[in-house]
Amino acid sequence: MPTSVLISGAGPVGLTLALELSRFGVPRRTIDKSASRTDKSKALAVWSRSLELLDRSGAASALIEAGRKMHAVKIMSGRKTIVRVSFDGLASPFPFVLMIPQSETERVLEEKLEALGGNVEFVDLVDDGKTVTSTVVHPDGRKELIVSDWLAGCDGAHSPIRHQLGMPFEGDTVPGTFLLADVHVSGFDMQEDEFPIFWHKSGIVAFFPIATGRYRVIADMGAEPQRGLTLEDVQAIVDQRGPGGLVVSDCVWLAPFTINERKVRDFRAGRVFLAGDAAHIQSPAGGQGMNTGIQDAVNLAWKLAMVIKDRADPELLLDSYSIERSANATQVLKDSGRMLRVGMMQNVAGQAMRDFLIRKLFGLSFVNHRAADRLSELAVAYDQSPLNGPEMKGLGFPSPGHRMAGFGTFGSNGARFSLIAADPADVAVRLKDYMHLIDGDIRSPSALDGMCLVRPDGYVALTTHRDGWEDLTAFLGRVSGA
Numbered sequence: 001m002p003t004s005v006l007i008s009g010a011g012p013v014g015l016t017l018a019l020e021l022s023r024f025g026v027p028r029r030t031i032d033k034s035a036s037r038t039d040k041s042k043a044l045a046v047w048s049r050s051l052e053l054l055d056r057s058g059a060a061s062a063l064i065e066a067g068r069k070m071h072a073v074k075i076m077s078g079r080k081t082i083v084r085v086s087f088d089g090l091a092s093p094f095p096f097v098l099m100i101p102q103s104e105t106e107r108v109l110e111e112k113l114e115a116l117g118g119n120v121e122f123v124d125l126v127d128d129g130k131t132v133t134s135t136v137v138h139p140d141g142r143k144e145l146i147v148s149d150w151l152a153g154c155d156g157a158h159s160p161i162r163h164q165l166g167m168p169f170e171g172d173t174v175p176g177t178f179l180l181a182d183v184h185v186s187g188f189d190m191q192e193d194e195f196p197i198f199w200h201k202s203g204i205v206a207f208f209p210i211a212t213g214r215y216r217v218i219a220d221m222g223a224e225p226q227r228g229l230t231l232e233d234v235q236a237i238v239d240q241r242g243p244g245g246l247v248v249s250d251c252v253w254l255a256p257f258t259i260n261e262r263k264v265r266d267f268r269a270g271r272v273f274l275a276g277d278a279a280h281i282q283s284p285a286g287g288q289g290m291n292t293g294i295q296d297a298v299n300l301a302w303k304l305a306m307v308i309k310d311r312a313d314p315e316l317l318l319d320s321y322s323i324e325r326s327a328n329a330t331q332v333l334k335d336s337g338r339m340l341r342v343g344m345m346q347n348v349a350g351q352a353m354r355d356f357l358i359r360k361l362f363g364l365s366f367v368n369h370r371a372a373d374r375l376s377e378l379a380v381a382y383d384q385s386p387l388n389g390p391e392m393k394g395l396g397f398p399s400p401g402h403r404m405a406g407f408g409t410f411g412s413n414g415a416r417f418s419l420i421a422a423d424p425a426d427v428a429v430r431l432k433d434y435m436h437l438i439d440g441d442i443r444s445p446s447a448l449d450g451m452c453l454v455r456p457d458g459y460v461a462l463t464t465h466r467d468g469w470e471d472l473t474a475f476l477g478r479v480s481g482a
């Protein structure tokens, strides 16, 4: 079968895209220059929204089995809690953040896939407007040309595809160095399902649980020139900034790192798309990087599938990928940058004021809930999407571009819209020209009146009154390019 989509890069983002396209029956090939997946813990947090989206391929339960559920994050000063944000109240089947090493996340995704497309390195592309021809090199030096309808660059922060396209990676490097250490920590007397971030006048130290007794420790190191870091350096920082009485040992990964905050302006150039770190990199504060990439992949997959299966207008759908995900990445960059800078504040008087204000602000329950919604990515919305149809307020449905919660798993039956209709009997007649775009399982809510069309990724496309067939046909006509 010819390759509809070539995916370059089998990190978490490329694997998610491959999994979603397979679910939709789209022929794809996934290549990676590396023969094996990462053996590093790298991204640890998988948030509620990613789990909801990965649940449709059965990956969420396998991830949960391999990970640890955390129910709250605490910002502390010594032994005093400044803020506690709980995830228990999240309106999701997954009201927690899952801590799982990225190596495990990749293993689970890989195991869900039938086959990857080989240990080959992407080197070059030619997009002639009809197909993309990629030159790849096998480990023995043999060159191969792969012709595909579409190419997805999921090839990480140094993306060769982004370089080939000449796309500027706009943004900055955060001044200073950070420390990352995967260590055993003893002496914690905190709840095991909460993870702490300590703010101290000399900087931050955060503890992200990996396994019982094992943590990823992250700390900012200021502008000090970096010599070789040792376990003693980690212990000194933990003693200075932590709650006291902690002992670190058995270090399996210790590295300095810098933080870049960068993104491309467009996630699409002709027949080529960028997703994940290839398109945006941000501060690790908030653990949003990998989750944002996974959600890029989910957003792109159903749109490609609909276009490849000739159900949809390529321009509307595929351009909306870049518009929606670029706006989201801008927001994530802003939020994670703000979290980092607030935590790293150096001025002592400013720190006291910060701690006071944050305690007051997060004492307000709506602020606290809002923070949990933002961190969990349940609040991701596409308000400015060209895909949004009309809205009929007062029916109890979310607005177009917002996540449809509480109706189970949308998009599990393929790349089709789901319709919620008060009176499902008429649907097949009224929408006869568009039934190929709609899941046959029409849902009929008992409590809500009117109709709501939901995208395959679970975001609302339009809402209308119970006889709003014209709104539906106009929208579906627009999507199908009629």
Ligand SMILES: Cc1cc2nc3c(=O)[nH]c(=O)nc-3n(C[C@H](O)[C@H](O)[C@H](O)COP(=O)(O)OP(=O)(O)OC[C@H]3O[C@@H](n4cnc5c(N)ncnc54)[C@H](O)[C@@H]3O)c2cc1C
Pocket: 008, 009, 010, 011, 012, 013, 014, 031, 032, 033, 034, 042, 043, 044, 045, 102, 120, 121, 122, 123, 154, 155, 156, 157, 159, 160, 180, 257, 275, 276, 277, 278, 284, 287, 288, 289, 290, 291, 293
């Ligand atoms: C040290 C470290 C710690 C991190 N900690 C966190 C964290 O706590 N939380 C968080 O959210 N994020 C964290 N991240 C970031 C997170 O790892 C990334 O956001 C995530 O890996 C992005 O996934 P991706 O699939 O886009 O890219 P990657 O995981 O980088 O995968 C890209 C893939 O493309 C392949 N590739 C590259 N070039 C080619 C080529 N020419 N041909 C074929 N294949 C190619 C690579 O081999 C790789 O497998 C961390 C990253 C690092 C490095």
